[in-house]
Amino acid sequence: MANTNIENNYKNLANRIYDLDTKAYESTGSSLGRHFIGSKEKNIEELVRLLTAKKQSYQLRAELASVANVIRTIKDKPTRKALLSEYNSILQELKSHDTAFESVEIINEKVAELNPSNFSNHKPAKNEHLIICISRSHSSAGNDIGFALADDLHINYYDIDVLKGILNSIDKEKDTQWHEEKFKADPNYAKAVEMAHRISDNQANQLREFSRYHGLPKEDADFFNISKFLVEAAKTEDFVVVGRCADAILANSNIPHFSIYITAPADLRAKHLMKTQGIDSFKKAMREISKKDTMHARYYTKYTRRVWGYAGNYDLCLNSSSYGIDESVEVIKRIIQKSK
């Protein structure tokens, strides 16, 4: 009984779709206007089959889109409006059925929750800050865009050079602490310091690095310290950070952030590099770009185990050459729904 009801529903819907096509055809008169060709019975049968048998029917959607496309060419406004209204009503009914005409979601709830530009799904927590992580291919003006964006939004800006300065301060503080503790613990320490002054700079450097990084290679220790700094900063301030795998670092710590990859075709980046670095050979600039991209990719994969530059790893990728620097800033602001 219930099945017969559903069957009747589908037949009814199929008839409405077919009739809509007929009306659209009559209103345009174009020979291309008619979407359903052949006998009405056969078409209705096929529509019912699509409605019942096929889940996620791309074909059914195509049938509907085809009819709607024809309707939109109707010149008479009241007719067009009436037929579009019938089309929308059919679409709504399809969606309300449990025929799975409704799309299957692709969302990764865990990732989406960390994406602050995802406003309708995401309720920002009380102490949550706006953090924008920019990865970029070499000479794609990603740094310029990041700096201009931070400046425009009046929020902090971190890139390798800024972070280096911060790491230096952290290192110096650690050195001082270390020396102070040694002096306290070891009465012979003063002598050891004197000794250290006598050994070569290189050796002294090695000793100092060992004490700073607990024996880790400098790159790993820097990564560790930068990660720690960014995770702490994310608790207290808004910022833009360029590079340093910040997206992966924040994702690992479940800190909401917007991740964006900026690139442009290689030839344009080479030309950009020629201008910024005063390189006079295009070939040389292309080589430099390829070298730096390889370095970036290695660094990113080493610390994140993800593929650098693959669009599925970021919320969004932007081609800076099709916007330019200022408009890239505007586009990012529109996406995260922030105005000045």
Next chain:
Amino acid sequence: MANTNIENNYKNLANRIYDLDTKAYESTGSSLGRHFIGSKEKNIEELVRLLTAKKQSYQLRAELASVANVIRTIKDKPTRKALLSEYNSILQELKSHDTAFESVEIINEKVAELNPSNFSNHKPAKNEHLIICISRSHSSAGNDIGFALADDLHINYYDIDVLKGILNSIDKEKDTQWHEEKFKADPNYAKAVEMAHRISDNQANQLREFSRYHGLPKEDADFFNISKFLVEAAKTEDFVVVGRCADAILANSNIPHFSIYITAPADLRAKHLMKTQGIDSFKKAMREISKKDTMHARYYTKYTRRVWGYAGNYDLCLNSSSYGIDESVEVIKRIIQKSK
């Protein structure tokens, strides 16, 4: 004389930057607050060097960002405001100098002109239409997003299935024309048609295809016909088109369009495919995705000579899994600045 003036200007700017750091440091009191360490003379010297010698100085920008970052931590609001205002004034003066502190543009004017979401640079022509080209990796819900977007914007929707229907109509019309012309030109044609009915369906099909596609392989002929259709449609209507290298086709014809690539991590797409197609093995779904992606990549590269899915080839790439279908539609609308 003029040189001395510029030199003095730089010295003056360097002093202002240094003094700003000092003031910021005094207002925070933090040991990490002071950005410039060492003698004032040495720092000023270094700043002047950055201002004069290095074009596009990333270091100079880093120095400024570091000072600004400290200023933003100042708790006293009037002090913070005063120092930020001095910071902005320094930034403006730097930009107004011809010291090339200003960023070097990466924009490709030709591409940017074709990008309708690039509003501040782009003045739409009188008869220009909103055309959104969506490329997508397999099972990234790119089709769902495209359909929902077209529906939301009340504009036409074309994908492979819709376009197949249109191609069929075009083919039928061509067949009819061809037969009519043959009948007119050749009195023996009626006999030939009779003959054709006697040969196998396969042979008849080959003959018909040859007449339709002028001897081109079907794939090439379809590509040609779809290209022709899209270029014509772009003159009269707004639309969303999914796949079919539409971005490259429209770019070749200098038709403004917004090009977007939709993807998601492969494992999520496999799970999506399992749900939509009722596949029960994750491994099988992963294989299917890899197969279809390879097909898409081959098709795209064959007709465009560009790399499919490389972010530098589109205006923008979107990770559907970090937005979901509905929010992806919203994000695209925000980017192109269209509301319902």
